[in-house]
Amino acid sequence: MDEAPVSERCYQCFRPMSLCFCEAIPRIDNRTDVLILQHVRERFHPFNSARIVKRALGKCQLIADYTQRLRTQRLPIGPSSVLLYPDKNAPLLTELPVGELPQQLVIIDGTWHHAKTIFRDLPQLWQLPCFRLRPTHPGQYRIRREPNAHSLSTLEATVGALRALEPDTAGLDQLMSAFHKMVNGQLEHPEFGSAWRRKEPGQSRPRNLPRSLMQNAESLVVAYGEATPGKPGENHRTSTPVSWVAYRLGTTERFSCLLRQQQPLSDAALAHMRLSLADFEFAVADDEFHQRWNEFLRPNDVLIVYHRRTFQLLRHIKAVQPRCLVLKSIFGKWRAGFRSIEELIAIESASLVNSKPNCENNSRASQRLDMAVALVEHLRTMYGKLQ
Known part of the structure; x- marks a missing residue:
């Protein structure tokens, strides 16, 4: 039989049809319910193993989403649940x-960075008893990079856990065989190691990211401010603040305030900021702004802005x-060639949808705050070093 073209793909295992292994996946009647919390970036990864687990196990739920969204959900964690997590303690x-066998096993699926982030940012997991496995053989997930030789894929960890909890359950060996078929099939693929894992030219990674950027999300406040338009040749430091918006990561807390102006803004300035004269009915004086801003801030907050001129508005x-x-x-x-926040969003492919902080209006300040929040979350998710 001729090999199927690579462009033909199985949308169950997300592999080329020539490498599809769906028929090898057994159906397993497990007794322990398995809940997999998956980082959304793993959802359509062709080498993801949690998808195989979900297809095989009779009692298995898989929830895929960004950490910030998972945090706000009421996760289906039962009263007799344990977390499988490789904590050395x-x-x-x-x-x-x-x-004392649990009725439910909670497993995190993602890269090692994603797994640590999900565990760190989901308080619901902190309350669960935590258990680990002791692998007797190196992990067989040879088509993806792992932190060490004994790191296990989600499938290997799930099978190891079920073997410990319900050793008489049939089909676990067949599930491992299906996993090995996927791995070996990929290793034998003629393009593996070249086209499959080729690093695109021009890719770069950040250097020396501030450690404070990776701290508790609720201590990070992203802000954007609009100022009165300057006159030609006028120093921007003479501009006065018009609008100040901010968003606290990891929460729904949002700050929004218009400041009272000594002179009415021109129609052109209002159009540029996407504001109207009616919006300034509730504008406040500087003193009231100080009070509101002080109440919003916390002692250990770190302010994040796109441009230093934004910070200078506070001064x-x-x-x-x-x-x-x-x-x-x-x-x-490390990133050259961008002249605006819009261009940087496009270069980094940062998602605005997942970071939108509940805008109250469609002003320019709110839109650009969305962009700044998206960039911060992109940095923390894609490039952040584990603390």
């Missing part, structure tokens, strides 16, 4: 007494100025 799952009206990070400077250390 966690007890071994194999040593759990028979009378202009003598408002509280937390520690500040400037996105343009951070990206500029």
Whole structure:
């Protein structure tokens, strides 16, 4: 039989038809419910193994989403649940007494970075008893990079856990055979190691990211400010703030304030900011802005802005100025060729949909705040070093 063209793809295993292994996946009647929390970037990865687990197990739920969204969901975690997580201080799952076997096993699926991020950012997982496995053989996930030789794929970890909890369950060996078929089929593929894992020219990774950018999300406040339009040849430091919006990551907290102006803004300035004169009915004086801004901030907050001129607006009206990070400077250390936040969003392929902080209006400030939030979450997700 002729090999199917690579363009033909199985949309169950997301592999080329010539490498499809769906028929080898058994149906397993497991007794322990398995809940897989999957980072959304793994959802359509062709080498993802959680998808195989979901297809094989009779009792299995797979929830794929970004960490921030998972945090706001009511996850279907039962009263008798344990978390399988490779914490070196966690007890071994194999040593759990028979009378204390859980009814549900919670597993995190993603890269090692994604797994640590999900565990760190989901308080619901902190309450669960945590157990680990002790692999007796190196992991067989040879088509993806792992932190060490004994790191296990989600499928290998799930099979190992079920073997410990319900060793008499049939089909686990067949599931491992299907996994080996996927791995070996890919290793034998003529293009593996070249086209499959080729690094695109021009890719780069950030250097020396600020550690404070990777701290607790709720201590990070992303902000954007609009100022009065300057006159030709006028120093931008003389501009006065018009609008100030901010968003606290990891929460739904949003700050939005218009400042009272000494002179009415021109129609052109209002159109540029996507504001109207009616919007300024509730504008506040500098003193009231100071009070509101102080109430919004927390002692250990780090302010994140796209351009340093945004931060200087706070200085202009003598408002509280937390520690500040400037996105343009951070990206500029390794990313060249962008002239605006819009261009940087396009270059980085940062998603605005997943980061939109519940805008109250369609003003230019709110839109650009969305962009800044998207860039911060993109940095934390894609490039952040584990703390």
